[in-house]
Amino acid sequence: MSSFYYVYVLRSLKDGKNYTGYTKNLKLRFQQHIDGLVESTKNRRPLQIIYFxxxxxxxDATHREKYLKTHYGKMFLKNRLKRWEGN
Structure with missing residues (x-):
């Protein structure tokens, strides 16, 4: 069995906005975001993973990532995370 690809959503605790991406190694990629090594999020730290x-x-991962960035994808996430206290 091959390893998974992960689609993930980060929430910036600085500006309250989300960042959506995909990766083969979720733990490593999240650490790169935390360490400021990702251009898109380095000025939006601190970050937390809110969904993956x-x-x-x-x-499949790239299609899902693109969907989650659409209006309907954002509505899906809002509904999926409605019981999460940070939402």
């Missing part, structure tokens, strides 16, 4: 899901391949 596994996909069987890279193509």
């Amino acid at each position: 899901e596994g996909c069987l391949n890279q193509q």
Whole structure:
């Protein structure tokens, strides 16, 4: 069995906005965000992971990432996280 790709959503505790991405190694990628090594989020730290899901391949992960960035994807996340206290 091959390893998963992960789609993830980070919440900036600085500006309250979300960042959506995908990776093969979620733990390493999150650490890169925390350490300020990702250009898109380095000035938006601190960050926390608020959502992630596994996909069987890279193509599925990229499609899911694109969906979560749409209006309907954002509505899905809001509904999915409605019981989360940070929402």
